[in-house]
Amino acid sequence: MILGIVKDVTDPINIKIQAKEPLPLGKYVTIERDDDKCLGLVETSLSSSSAISNITNFQEALESVEVSKDSTRDKGFETTIRIIGTVESLKNGRPTLPSTPTIPGTKISDIEHDILRIIFSPDSSEWSRIGNLLRTDEIDAKINIDEIVSRHLAILSMTGMGKSNFVTVLAREIGKRNGTAIIFDYHNDYGQLELFNEENEKINVNHVDAKITPRILSGDQFAQIIDIPKSAIHQADILIEIFEQIREETNFWERLEAELILVRDGIGAVAPAAAPGPAAAAEQRDRQRRAGRLLTRVQRARRLYSNVIDPLIENPRDSLRQNSINILNATNFNEKQADIGLSYYLETAFNDRKNSALGNRDVIFQDPLFFVIEEAHTFIKVGSETETKFIAGKIAKEARKFGMGLCIVSQRPSKVDEDVLSQMGSFAVLKMIQKRDQDSIFNTSEEITEKMAGHLSSLNVGEAFLTGRFVKIPTLVKIDEETKSKGFGSDISATNAWSKSVKMTKKESSQELIDKEDL
Ligand SMILES: Nc1ncnc2c1ncn2[C@@H]1O[C@H](COP(=O)(O)OP(=O)(O)OP(=O)(O)O)[C@@H](O)[C@H]1O
Numbered sequence: 001m002i003l004g005i006v007k008d009v010t011d012p013i014n015i016k017i018q019a020k021e022p023l024p025l026g027k028y029v030t031i032e033r034d035d036d037k038c039l040g041l042v043e044t045s046l047s048s049s050s051a052i053s054n055i056t057n058f059q060e061a062l063e064s065v066e067v068s069k070d071s072t073r074d075k076g077f078e079t080t081i082r083i084i085g086t087v088e089s090l091k092n093g094r095p096t097l098p099s100t101p102t103i104p105g106t107k108i109s110d111i112e113h114d115i116l117r118i119i120f121s122p123d124s125s126e127w128s129r130i131g132n133l134l135r136t137d138e139i140d141a142k143i144n145i146d147e148i149v150s151r152h153l154a155i156l157s158m159t160g161m162g163k164s165n166f167v168t169v170l171a172r173e174i175g176k177r178n179g180t181a182i183i184f185d186y187h188n189d190y191g192q193l194e195l196f197n198e199e200n201e202k203i204n205v206n207h208v209d210a211k212i213t214p215r216i217l218s219g220d221q222f223a224q225i226i227d228i229p230k231s232a233i234h235q236a237d238i239l240i241e242i243f244e245q246i247r248e249e250t251n252f253w254e255r256l257e258a259e260l261i262l263v264r265d266g267i268g269a270v271a272p273a274a275a276p277g278p279a280a281a282a283e284q285r286d287r288q289r290r291a292g293r294l295l296t297r298v299q300r301a302r303r304l305y306s307n308v309i310d311p312l313i314e315n316p317r318d319s320l321r322q323n324s325i326n327i328l329n330a331t332n333f334n335e336k337q338a339d340i341g342l343s344y345y346l347e348t349a350f351n352d353r354k355n356s357a358l359g360n361r362d363v364i365f366q367d368p369l370f371f372v373i374e375e376a377h378t379f380i381k382v383g384s385e386t387e388t389k390f391i392a393g394k395i396a397k398e399a400r401k402f403g404m405g406l407c408i409v410s411q412r413p414s415k416v417d418e419d420v421l422s423q424m425g426s427f428a429v430l431k432m433i434q435k436r437d438q439d440s441i442f443n444t445s446e447e448i449t450e451k452m453a454g455h456l457s458s459l460n461v462g463e464a465f466l467t468g469r470f471v472k473i474p475t476l477v478k479i480d481e482e483t484k485s486k487g488f489g490s491d492i493s494a495t496n497a498w499s500k501s502v503k504m505t506k507k508e509s510s511q512e513l514i515d516k517e518d519l
């Protein structure tokens with residue numbers, strides 16, 4: 001079916017057409033060039049009416065509507081289309097653009113579904129269905145799993161638009177292939193996650209509480225995660241001195257307190273030999289006072305953090321499993337602890353992959369793995385040197401050779417470090433309204449044109465624009481709703497919750513009345 005005629009050609013890849021009817025954004029069309037048929041993507045779609053323009057009063061508007069209704073020539077639908085490549089080249093998976101501009105008068109028509117299937121739903125095993133084409137829902141939209149594991153992925157959108165749902169779809173596809181993923185779950189979004197394959201068999205999901213043990217920390221790191229302020233240098237010195245001696249102990253917290261009490265009382269083994277004289281005596285008194293204050297801080301940290309800083313654990317990474325979807329629950333961590341914990345898990349997983357590549361069999365992750373970092377703007381932040389940013393930057397650059405894919409998930413892409421973002425080989429962008437966030441993606445991925453970035457605000461929940469190495473060409477998709485019926489990530493209805501609690505209170509009070517009568 002003819003959809004329109006080319007009327008204006010600005011350059012070899014951008015054309016303007018007069019359409020028969022309004023065309024939806026993101027629709028794929030054929031450009032019927034004589035030399036080579038091309039595939040095009042609708043990028044903007046406008047409608048106009050000469051009868052209903054330049055109107056200055058309501059009566060005139062009403063009359064113009066009638067004029068416009070009777071005229072077959074009044075309405076116009078102007079559409080811009082970006083040429084993606086010749087149909088033949090796309091079928092072969094190597095998109096090639098035409099070398100000459102399209103001639104005005106060329107017809108635009110619907111594209112055959114068989115061609116769309118070849119391009120968007122390849123049959124080979126590395127391609128996985130994650131949803132369907134947005135404007136042609138009969139066609140499966142597939143992504144190349146190998147590409148995200150070897151060249152990383154960013155999943156970006158404003159809050160509540162379906163990022164975690166997409167991660168879940170990816171986890172399902174990786175799990176179906178007996179693959180390995182680690183999801184660092186800072187907000188307990190995946191606490192209830194269960195996954196099933198097409199035969200309704202359970203996929204291995206390994207729920208683990210993220211932990212830190214003193215053994216894996218430096219003295220500096222320990223001081224940071226128990227909230228010793230940077231200004232308390234002398235307290236930190238005492239802490240580090242003791243820490244280095246007892247970090248391996250299973251009764252770490254008891255030993256730490258006991259050692260501090262000794263220093264506070266002036267009998268600590270780690271106290272420097274006191275030189276005679278009043279200055280040395282004053283120094284000793286200061287040290288004892290500092291140890292006393294430090295003891296209070298340590299006692300508080302032990303009360304608050306002993307569930308996440310656990311000296312009994314040999315090696316926190318030992319609870320991760322190969323050929324599983326590992327959910328690392330980090331809800332109990334504060335931001336600093338999460339940063340240090342996450343960097344530890346990233347680094348040890350990366351070291352495993354490196355050792356495995358060197359032929360070492362004594363590792364957990366013998367095969368490639370996919371590591372998802374939720375809330376990436378918190379841990380890989382522009383302008384702040386976090387531990388995670390350092391190791392994530394390294395992995396983003398080097399892990400390709402070792403089979404470790406990073407997945408950066410964020411609702412504030414403009415706050416994610418550009419160096420790391422620019423290493424991402426693929427992008428899944430869902431609805432995004434903020435101009436600054438749109439610009440940050442537009443600046444990072446050359447396949448997202450300014451026009452496309454502008455349209456990200458008109459996407460609905462679960463609709464995504466996929467670009468980069470994991471698709472053959474930029475693709476607009478509706479992602480499967482994997483989290484349906486699990487209450488996953490859905491907004492809490494305050495009014496529902498309140499009405500339930502009113503009913504509960506009423507029940508209790510009537511029970512109270514019965515109790516009273518019984519008395
Ligand atoms: N593909 C989809 N189709 C239909 N509904 C979806 C889809 N993806 C997500 N939703 C719905 O949108 C809601 C939010 O999804 P999700 O938790 O994945 O968003 P998010 O982008 O991760 O949010 P946040 O930034 O707050 O973490 C969920 O209730 C989910 O059911």
Ligand SMILES: [Mg+2]
Binds near residue numbers: 189
């Ligand atoms: Mg989420």
